[in-house]
Amino acid sequence: MVTNQASAPTRLTRMPDKAVDDLAALHDLLDEVLLGHVAVVLDGHPVAFPTAVARDGERLLVHGSTGSSWLRALSGGAPASVTVTAMDAVVVARSGFESSFHYRSAVLFGRFAALDGGEKERTLDVLVDRILPGRSGELRRPTKRELAATLILALPIAEWSLKVSRRWPDDLPEDVDGPAWAGVVPLRGGYGAPVPAPDLRAGVAVPPSVRALSD
């Protein structure tokens, strides 16, 4: 994931995966991981659709084209859930059985509602700035036509679960005495250097929002 941070080894435990009932930890995960998977039943099949998610206070925003059938199903009030997952590290144990990952994963349940009017335009800025902080201030305002072609949906952050795994390998004593190595390998994400579009006018500098990504 783009914004994963490696778990600090000092925070590791021997505890198994655990459910966490901590709203601040949920907010942190939602504010860190941009990609969510929205599960919904479409044509009788459960399907998870990948999409950018943005927290707006106590609700989660998604957006897309009015032509998208799964977004239209959501705006019609279909029961849905959103899973947001950070993969933080590979846990290398002394057996395949004890090998695992450090991860954080949240599932939010409920029904989305479409936003409109001034709220729609404001939350579009929230989404734009979630993907690229500060970008909405560098751009012209959206046109009426663009707003009309965009669906913005909000899900209340009310019913949710959060699972966190951040432990050392918990190997059998005979494996600890054996020849195999054990530890964790952090997973990292980041941004590469910006690549200008072929039709970029001469003299248009890389803006602060884009420069900040690689800082």
Added chain:
Amino acid sequence: MVTNQASAPTRLTRMPDKAVDDLAALHDLLDEVLLGHVAVVLDGHPVAFPTAVARDGERLLVHGSTGSSWLRALSGGAPASVTVTAMDAVVVARSGFESSFHYRSAVLFGRFAALDGGEKERTLDVLVDRILPGRSGELRRPTKRELAATLILALPIAEWSLKVSRRWPDDLPEDVDGPAWAGVVPLRGGYGAPVPAPDLRAGVAVPPSVRALSD
């Protein structure tokens, strides 16, 4: 995602998101992205569960504890799908409306079946080596108890869709003539330095499988 590669700018197009009917491209994505989201209806709700996925020829493997309720639902033949998504770059356009991502996303549909016996032990190696190539050869064999506590499920790679977006910003002519920058910012993933477990015996070296991650 761990194994994302930046899109090569030379491969960019002006084409909109497109469905791709290319089995080799599907295999490439499944072999590159470790994290999948399995969508299933559980207790009446559509939910997407994050899990490591491994391709074994023309089927996709997932695994976990026999105590996992969603894996048990899958092994009971519940209709399911698996979404595997690579986020490759942020597309920075001259309007919020044209801003987007380079991504590749596959959805596989069908029903999982539990594997057993010799096939179960062989595919467990496939999963272990998918997460850490070569690791199964560095470890002792799984015990009967460990095998009994593990579910391995396979989904045929038969019904699927693949969507790829890899385009330059497609801005309005008046925006191209305006002051805003446009381009793409690649998203990168990788591994940090291995951290040994606190109970690692002195003299046990980092194995080739782990060393290879950061090479």
